[in-house]
Amino acid sequence: DFQMTQSPSSVSASVGDRVTITCRASQDISSWLAWYQQKPGKAPKLLISAASSLHSGVPSRFGGSGSGTHFTLTITSLQPEDFATYYCQQANIVPFTFGPGTKVDIK
Amino acid sequence: QVQLQESGPGLVKPSETLSLTCTVSGGSISGYYWNWIRQPPGKGLEWIGYIYYSGSTNYNSSLKSRVTISLDTSKNQFSLNLSSVTAADTAVYYCARLDEALDFWGQGTLVSVSS
Numbered sequence: 001d002f003q004m005t006q007s008p009s010s011v012s013a014s015v016g017d018r019v020t021i022t023c024r025a026s027q028d029i030s031s032w033l034a035w036y037q038q039k040p041g042k043a044p045k046l047l048i049s050a051a052s053s054l055h056s057g058v059p060s061r062f063g064g065s066g067s068g069t070h071f072t073l074t075i076t077s078l079q080p081e082d083f084a085t086y087y088c089q090q091a092n093i094v095p096f097t098f099g100p101g102t103k104v105d106i107k
Numbered sequence: 108q109v110q111l112q113e114s115g116p117g118l119v120k121p122s123e124t125l126s127l128t129c130t131v132s133g134g135s136i137s138g139y140y141w142n143w144i145r146q147p148p149g150k151g152l153e154w155i156g157y158i159y160y161s162g163s164t165n166y167n168s169s170l171k172s173r174v175t176i177s178l179d180t181s182k183n184q185f186s187l188n189l190s191s192v193t194a195a196d197t198a199v200y201y202c203a204r205l206d207e208a209l210d211f212w213g214q215g216t217l218v219s220v221s222s
Binding site for chain 1: 142151152153154157165166167168169201203205207208209210212213214215
């Protein structure tokens with residue numbers, strides 16, 4: 001079965017820190033990779049599509065890179081509103097699998 | 108601005124069918140894939156399936172035998188039916204639009220399976 005993995009599963013960070021989250025696909029998905037942010041009790045919000053395209057209204061401190069099987073999400077200067085869980089998702093091969101999530105919390 | 112809103116019962120009995128509807132406003136159904144995703148309490152996201160505006164569907168193989176997604180373009184709605192539910196189907200169910208990625212989401216609705 002197709003698998004998406006994320007690392008780390010959780011990270012403790014301070015405001016102003018640089019945070020990097022990695023997502024790996026078990027098969028080549030080209031650039032069909034999206035990143036979402038989810039806060040407790042809320043629906044996920046799209047941050048990045050096509051591996052590196054910032055969604056409308058998303059702050060420029062969020063950035064995505066990668067292709068094939070290895071992708072990263074970077075937050076260059078963590079803000080208080082960025083403490084949340086982040087999911088990657090591939091939209092190349094059905095089922096459109098999500099990664100297990102990375103929780104970013106306050107150090 | 109496209110908005111999606113899920114509606115349906117919050118409680119379903121085991122072995123019965125879970126039925127939810129997603130109403131799309133502020134935009135057309137045409138040209139997009141319309142998806143259902145669920146999230147069990149405290150767990151991650153699971154993609155259930157989609158329906159294209161033309162009516163073609165694709166489902167997660169783990170649920171395929173129990174899932175039907177349908178479309179009513181006259182009402183700008185699409186629906187989810189999940190049959191023979193068990194407690195493992197208890198989750199927040201989201202509808203969302205796919206355009207390269209899931210760019211617009213409903214707020215989600217909690218469906219509990221219990222007698």
